Structures are given as structure tokens and as C-alpha cells.
Amino acid sequence: MTWQEALEEIQTHEFDVNLNVVSSYGAFFKAASRQPAVQEMARQLAECSNRREETLGLIYDISNLAIDPRYENPKDTSLAILLWLTSFADPEYSRLAAFYVDQAPQCWYAKKLARSILTPAAVKSSNASFRDSPKGNSTFSSATDSIIAMASGNPKHGISRWKGNTSADSGTYMQTVGAQL
């Protein structure tokens, strides 16, 4: 399975329906960790920094998509998965990604995860989402300095090389990062 195939799969109705059959936050991420598409994305994120940048950009784009205000965000599942994978693959990006996701309208699992990243002290050990990483890595760190450096245009993390595959361009992306931080 390629990255693109995995990315497309986590955005399908079938994937969304299958994961949302469970009834708890912990079970949702536990189920996610067993999905081949998620495992493949975790593997590639661990090995390739460009994937991490691409994922951060994708999270930004999806978080800013307009939705029908009558309904829950149809991208809740895919956003939750992308943020979750980012939190393990790159703790330096995870707080920024969580910030974007927290702004996304009418999310559920994604927003719960975003808030647990933005306020890590409140996360309890019983939370299965951190036990069941597809990589088995349960480390979270804030790395606020790195995020601010990125936002101010420091190319240390290569964010200026980000090329999204959706509507936002990297210039807009960088401007927004600076404004939000």
C-alpha cells in the first residue's frame, strides 16, 4: 500500500464507518492502530521527514475546510488519525497540528485528542490512545520553541518546503502559522 492509497483509505466512508462502530475514545484509537492503512502511514511517517511535513500541511488544510454546520465534521476520523500519527512521529509538530485541529469545526475524536495534546497534564494513564500507538511509542513533548521558530520562518524543520496537495499554498500556510502563534 502506498502513502497515497493509505491516505485515501482513511478518508473513505468505509473506513469511517468501521472505526466509528466503537463507543469510546480509547476503543477508537485502539481500533485505528490495527488498520493496515494506519500502520503503513505510521511506518512512513517514522522514516520520512517529508511525510511529516506533508501531514502537517494536510492537517492544516483539512482543519480549514468548510463544513455543513448542521452536521459533525465529516473529516473527524481522518483528522484524528493524522493528528494521532503526528503526535507519535513528530512531537515537535504535534502541538501545532493539535492547535489547527482544535480550531476545526464540529470535530469529536480529533478535538478530544487535540485537547489532550494541548493540555497533556490532564491526560490519564487509562487513556488507550497513548498505549496503542502503531509504533508503540508513547512519548509526548511540547517543543514550543521549535514551533515558534518554524512560525517565524526558521527553515530548521523544512516547513517552508511544504507542498500541500490541496488548496492552501505554502505562503498562506506560513502567514497563518505566524498569525496564530
Added chain:
Amino acid sequence: MVLYNAQGSFLVGPQLPLATKKGRQIPNEQRSALAPQRMEAARNIVLSGHSSATARSLSSAYNCMGMVFAARRTWVEPQSLRMILDDDGYRRVGDKSELQQGDIVVYQDGNGEVSHVGIVASINRNVTAGDWDVTILSQWGRDGEYFHRADDVNPLLGSPTEYWTDRI
């Protein structure tokens, strides 16, 4: 102010005042509805994979716990189940032959954690198998409410392991 429930999960939606018979609060959250197209997709996927299932309703406002214990009004995480069973005076049904409509079925995953709950809709003796055919009504996460054979559920919902009743 950051709010999170007893399971350490952050609260995103509004809560309803909901308590056990002994007055202990039952954590819950109300969620936005999913779009009708998404629910139609859920029904098609569920029905195509589960021959015994028939759809009753396609609401996504509640989960299995919310269907059974909160009158289909809100989302209640399964971790609250034991507290509710204790406080509301449920007793375990040891034998399927004692089951009646309205009793509760509890599903557990491979780790013994409560993963799903439903209501016994019907029970019929299966003479050939020497067992009982139990039909359950349950809400499958956000994917709608279905009548189904007790063991015909998505594997992520676990297996039926316990039956409980509040009959006096």
C-alpha cells in the same frame, strides 16, 4: 476552562444531567449528528456484512450506552456500565433460558473490557442447535441502530459475554 470526564477524555459536547438510581452522575456528551449520506453509507456497509442485521434507526446522536441507559439522547462511554448496573439494581442472568425481552446484553473485547451493550429483543429456542437464538437491539457506535443476532456484530464490538436484568 478545560473539562474532561471520569475516563480522562476531554469533553467536547454539552452534557445532560444524568444519574444512576443512587444519584451518581453518569458522564455523557451530546454529539452533532452525522450527515444523512454518511448514515446511509453506514447502513449499507453494516447490512452487507451482517446477514442477520436489520436497521431500526439511523440516528448518530447516541451510542449503545446512550440507547440503553439514556433514552437515546446522548453518548455514554462503556466505562460507566458497571456503575450503572450496580447502582440501578441489575442482577446477572446466568442462563439464556431465563432471559426475557428488555434484558441487557454486555459485550467484551479480548481484554475483557466492556465494548458494547444492547437490549434483548427476542429469544427463541433453537431445537436443532440445542441453544437459544437471541436477537439484540443495539446502536453500533455512530453507525445506526440494528436488530441482529447476538453474535453477529462487527468484531470491534467484541463478543456477547453477560446478560443482566433489572426485573424484580
